[in-house]
């Protein structure tokens with residue numbers, strides 16, 4: 603399990619009340635003694651209960667090391683003030699509007715949070731970095747967490763890598779691509795020490811029930827139609843959120859300044875964990891047939907719905923750079939990770955009900 607080098611004592615996590623940011627914050631509280639500043643606007647997808655549960659389990663000093671800063675990154679003054687208060691050695695920038703369907707229905711929020719929000723954070727961090735002592739300037743790092751969706755859509759073969767040209771095709775991926783470019787520009791123009799990761803689809807516990815895997819699990823459990831876009835043959839590369847956190851903390855400690863790292867699923871030997879959406883949905887149905895059988899197989903609930911406009915066909919990541927350079931590889935294959943995730947949703951009905959009430 604990766605953690606951080608001792609030189610890093612104060613970490614600002616943006617989007618720390620979201621799905622992946624929450625997993626990062628929990629890990630930092632569990633595996634290190636760092637002070638964690640969790641900057642989040644606390645929007646519809648936010649939830650601090652996973653962190654509260656972790657803090658209760660850890661007891662002692664953990665609660666005192668987690669500081670919530672309720673700030674919208676679009677507000678430049680509030681962002682600068684939050685960065686001053688956090689006084690970070692490391693910034694892990696995860697805050698973003700993250701759901702492609704919402705970006706199609708209402709793109710403005712994506713441009714605000716993902717582009718203007720990143721600009722505002724970069725400016726605040728630049729001022730902070732400029733004012734640091736020489737020793738702390740050496741340590742400081744701005745880490746931008748991005749997605750493989752910035753690379754567009756693959757055909758039946760080939761993989762995305764660090765050398766793939768950007769070709770975003772949805773308002774979400776275009777806004778993330780813009781934020782990647784801003785981060786790199788602040789490095790080249792102002793010298794800000796940055797590093798970027800582009801990761802494939804994440805899954806795991808505490809994911810807000812608007813993303814594919816929780817939508818399928820919760821629709822099936824409610825015996826409601828399980829929506830499947832179009833022909834169900836769109837392909838995604840799946841990575842468990844805890845393996846993503848491992849990659850992020852390794853990159854934070856050892857990644858090269860100015861570099862990008864592609865992060866995706868797949869076992870020791872490399873490759874990736876590619877699945878069609880239909881395969882993912884059928885796997886979840888098969889797991890539920892075993893652990894919570896009904897009179898009919900859950901797959902009878904699968905119901906085709908109109909495809910998402912501009913739906914990218916295939917994403918698959920070649921993560922050989924981070925594997926070779928930093929020795930990272932995912933510890934959980936998709937079958938095991940998916941089974942654990944289904945169990946987790948079954949074991950947390952109250953949380954699911956509460957989150958469903960917000961969607």
Ligand code: NAD
Pocket residue numbers: 616617618619620621622623641642643644645646647648649673674675676695696697698699700701714715716719747748749750778800801802803804805810
């Ligand atoms: P999420 O939607 O679960 O969480 C995002 C969090 O960011 C929320 O708590 C939200 O309130 C916060 N936020 C959004 N706009 C903000 C703003 N203007 N100011 C402050 N806080 C704001 O998303 P996630 O799935 O945890 O994704 C986190 C990051 O990882 C995103 O940048 C996303 O692009 C990237 N990513 C996600 C995946 C995935 O499969 N989920 C894959 C690769 C990369």
